[in-house]
Amino acid sequence: MQxxxxxSIGDLGxxxxxxxxxxxxxxxxxxxxxxxxxxxxxxxxxxxxxFGDTDIEYPPSFTVERTGPLRYExxxxxxxxxGSQSTGYEHGSINxxxxxxxxxxxxxxxxxxxxxxxxxxxxxFA
Amino acid sequence: MSAPAVDLRLHLxxxxxxxxxxxxxxLGAALAPQxxxxxxxxxxxxxxxxxxxxxxxxxxxxxxxxxxQAMDRHADTSSWMLSVLAVGRFVDDVANMLAAVxxxxxxxxxxxxxxxxxxxxxxxxxxxxxxxxxGIASGSASYTYVL
Numbered sequence: 001m002q003x004x005x006x007x008s009i010g011d012l013g014x015x016x017x018x019x020x021x022x023x024x025x026x027x028x029x030x031x032x033x034x035x036x037x038x039x040x041x042x043x044x045x046x047x048x049x050x051f052g053d054t055d056i057e058y059p060p061s062f063t064v065e066r067t068g069p070l071r072y073e074x075x076x077x078x079x080x081x082x083g084s085q086s087t088g089y090e091h092g093s094i095n096x097x098x099x100x101x102x103x104x105x106x107x108x109x110x111x112x113x114x115x116x117x118x119x120x121x122x123x124x125f126a
Numbered sequence: 127m128s129a130p131a132v133d134l135r136l137h138l139x140x141x142x143x144x145x146x147x148x149x150x151x152x153l154g155a156a157l158a159p160q161x162x163x164x165x166x167x168x169x170x171x172x173x174x175x176x177x178x179x180x181x182x183x184x185x186x187x188x189x190x191x192x193x194x195q196a197m198d199r200h201a202d203t204s205s206w207m208l209s210v211l212a213v214g215r216f217v218d219d220v221a222n223m224l225a226a227v228x229x230x231x232x233x234x235x236x237x238x239x240x241x242x243x244x245x246x247x248x249x250x251x252x253x254x255x256x257x258x259x260x261g262i263a264s265g266s267a268s269y270t271y272v273l
Contacts, residue, residue, distance in 0.1 A: 091254050092186060094262070095172075097165050100188065102251075
């Protein structure tokens with residue numbers, strides 16, 4: 001006597017869920033990258049344009065780029081405007097205090113990002 | 127429960143002594159004979175009288191938003207980032223100062239306002255490698271901790 005057991009995860013609806021995860025994950029990463037950039041840019045514009053217009057070219061240098069399937073990069077782009085001065089603005093120098101525009105946005109966005117990933121998975125597997 | 131030890135001066139007292147005026151504390155001892163200053167108190171800079179030292183350090187401290195409990199939005203801890211900007215004549219001076227700072231700071235448990243912190247963690251994103259520019263060498267290292 002032979003017993004043949006066949007198993008397919010498709011029966012449990014997992015195929016559909018896998019498709020949904022693949023479709024939704026990039027959106028979560030993209031939205032959070034844009035939100036992080038928006039925050040960093042607004043911190044930068046608060047620091048650099050609220051009290052004068054000397055560094056007015058700095059905030060417009062903040063961009064978001066997709067560097068991989070689930071990978072984004074945001075922040076000051078050294079090719080645009082005053083973006084190349086971001087090391088000095090971010091970490092400070094002998095004469096000016098650090099502004100931490102990127103670091104502050106990162107601190108704000110990390111818990112939000114975790115929450116969004118959690119929400120997405122809950123929605124898919126609900 | 128509110129966040130403990132939120133007074134910046136308590137922290138500066140611990141790191142550079144008496145709210146940054148007497149050059150003692152953990153960093154003051156680690157960097158001797160060089161001195162660690164709060165921003166705006168370096169002699170010869172920012173309108174402060176005296177001669178600027180050949181090599182010295184500037185200490186920046188800020189409270190961070192992120193806490194390990196950030197997910198549930200409870201502020202029962204306070205998170206901090208300590209940045210040390212070392213300034214010297216040569217890159218090696220700066221590297222030596224940052225090495226001395228790292229020696230005492232990394233994985234240190236700070237006791238501030240009666241609370242013991244998490245081990246200090248080096249933050250590469252808040253640090254700049256020593257480099258020589260415009261006749262002066264500088265570099266910074268940042269450490270994060272939570273009370």
